[in-house]
Structure formats: C-alpha cells, structure tokens
Amino acid sequence: MSKPLDGKTALVTGGGGPAMGSAHCRALAAKGAHVIVQDLREDHAAAVVADIHGHGGSAEAMAGDITKLDDFLLSLTEVISSTGGIDILVNHAGISGLSTPFEQIDQDFFDRMMNVHVKGSFFITQAVVPEMKAKGYGKIVNVASEFCLYGSPSASHYTAAKSALLGLTKSWARELAPFGIRVNAVAPSLMESELTRASVGDAFLKAEAAAAPFGRLALPDEVAGVVAFLAGAESDFISGQTISPNGGHTIVGI
Numbered sequence: 742m743s744k745p746l747d748g749k750t751a752l753v754t755g756g757g758g759p760a761m762g763s764a765h766c767r768a769l770a771a772k773g774a775h776v777i778v779q780d781l782r783e784d785h786a787a788a789v790v791a792d793i794h795g796h797g798g799s800a801e802a803m804a805g806d807i808t809k810l811d812d813f814l815l816s817l818t819e820v821i822s823s824t825g826g827i828d829i830l831v832n833h834a835g836i837s838g839l840s841t842p843f844e845q846i847d848q849d850f851f852d853r854m855m856n857v858h859v860k861g862s863f864f865i866t867q868a869v870v871p872e873m874k875a876k877g878y879g880k881i882v883n884v885a886s887e888f889c890l891y892g893s894p895s896a897s898h899y900t901a902a903k904s905a906l907l908g909l910t911k912s913w914a915r916e917l918a919p920f921g922i923r924v925n926a927v928a929p930s931l932m933e934s935e936l937t938r939a940s941v942g943d944a945f946l947k948a949e950a951a952a953a954p955f956g957r958l959a960l961p962d963e964v965a966g967v968v969a970f971l972a973g974a975e976s977d978f979i980s981g982q983t984i985s986p987n988g989g990h991t992i993v994g995i
C-alpha cells in the first residue's frame with residue numbers, strides 16, 4: 742500500500758534524541774519517507790535507525806556536530822548526492838539554556854546557543870535548498886519553543902535563538918515560495934526529556950504538569966504528529982506559520 746511520503750527523503754537534525762528527535766524520525770518513516778537520522782551521538786542515531794527498520798521503515802544514520810559546520814556541510818554534500826536530495830528538512834537539534842539567569846549568561850554560552858539553533862539551521866537549510874528548488878518542492882520545519890510566544894525569565898539566550906528561527910521561518914517562507922518550498926515552525930511547550938530533566942529538574946516538571954490545562958506536559962509524539970503534518974502534502978497551503986502544540990498553555994496564560 743502506498744504511503745503519503747513514499748519517495749521522499751527527510752533529514753532530521755538531532756534525530757537520535759530519545760524525546761522529540763526520534764519521534765519526528767519515526768513519524769516521518771511511518772508516512773513512508775526515507776529518514777536520515779542525524780545526531781551528534783552516533784549510537785543514538787543508529788538505535789533510531791534500527792527501530793525504524795524493525796517497523797518496516799527506511800532510514801540511515803548520519804553522525805556529526807551541526808556546529809562544526811565546515812565538516813558537517815562536507816558530509817551533507819555527500820548525503821545529498823547519494824540520496825538525490827533532501828525533500829523534507831527538520832531543524833531539530835538543540836541544547837537547553839533553561840534555568841540560567843540573564844546576568845549569568847557569558848559570551849561562550851550565548852555563542853553556543855546561537856551556533857546550534859540559528860547558525861547550524863541557517864547553513865544546513867542553505868545547503869539543502871538548491872535541490873529542493875530544482876525539484877520545485879520542499880518542506881522545511883524549524884523546531885522553536887513556546888518560549889518564543891511569551892518569553893522566558895531564565896533562558897533569554899535560548900529564547901532569542903529560538904525566536905530567530907521564527908524570523909527565518911517567515912523570511913524563508915516568502916523567499917522560497919516561488920520555488921514550491923514551504924517553511925513552517927513548531928513551538929512546543931515543555932516536556933520531559935534529557936534536556937529538561939538536567940536543566941529544570943523533576944520537581945519543576947511535575948509542578949508545571951500539575952498547573953497545565955490538561956494536567957500534564959506535552960508528549961514527543963504529539964509534536965512529531967504536527968511535524969509530520971507540516972512535512973506532508975495536506976499542509977501544502979500552509980507556509981510561514983508557527984504551530985504551537987502546547988496543550989492550551991498559552992490561552993490560559995502562564
């Protein structure tokens with residue numbers, strides 16, 4: 742039986758992540774895409790690939806650090822030529838800056854935040870766009886954060902970096918629309934992940950869940966479902982938008 746993303750190749754940066762990264766990869770593979778599971782952690786990427794293969798899907802691993810751009814872009818060129826081009830790009834790889842007061846953010850931390858979320862996404866997108874233009878079709882999804890919608894009192898560098906992604910989403914959407922390329926963003930709310938457990942801790946996550954409209958935090962698959970929607974033809978008339986799967990968090994205030 743044919744699937745909606747049959748014949749499409751998707752690249753997910755940070756795709757080896759046990760929370761959302763792997764969920765995006767599984768969701769895209771379930772819709773028929775061949776998924777390039779990219780991650781800094783080779784073993785994590787390989788595990789996600791094995792899981793996708795175990796469910797009858799198609800995937801390959803790509804190791805590498807998206808902040809070491811010269812090396813990364815060389816590997817990406819090889820992947821683009823061996824796969825015939827990336828049709829779906831999910832700029833997901835990221836780090837946490839939660840629980841860091843503004844005055845404690847030094848230049849090094851600021852640069853790391855910008856390098857992974859903004860510079861990495863910028864130049865990876867720049868590398869995949871020529872093949873998308875040649876095909877007259879492409880889908881780009883940038884993973885931002887709910888913090889872009891209302892700020893964060895202890896993650897201003899993180900929020901600035903993720904907000905830059907929203908600016909890129911709108912600018913690329915306008916610039917690339919004539920070539921059939923759709924660019925959107927997802928801005929998920931807080932969820933349990935390695936990153937959030939290490940930064941805000943379990944007690945904070947529990948309190949946030951209790952205070953949330955549905956009494957719980959987001960689940961990785963709930964965000965991955967939106968990413969898979971934005972990657973498919975059913976969202977072809979949506980571009981330059983930010984969808985925030987946040988369980989009603991923003992309508993009730995924070």
Ligand SMILES: NC(=O)c1ccc[n+]([C@@H]2O[C@H](COP(=O)([O-])OP(=O)(O)OC[C@H]3O[C@@H](n4cnc5c(N)ncnc54)[C@H](O)[C@@H]3O)[C@@H](O)[C@H]2O)c1
Binds near residue numbers: 779806886928937
């Ligand atoms: N967890 C949350 O509550 C939450 C909420 C909103 C947005 N986000 C965003 O989602 C992304 C992370 O999602 P998650 O928390 O589900 O984590 P995740 O489980 O998907 O892990 C993230 C992955 O990114 C990889 N990575 C980090 N830096 C990299 C680099 N330089 N090169 C290649 N890979 C790299 C890590 O190795 C890790 O496997 C980030 O962009 C984060 O800002 C997270």
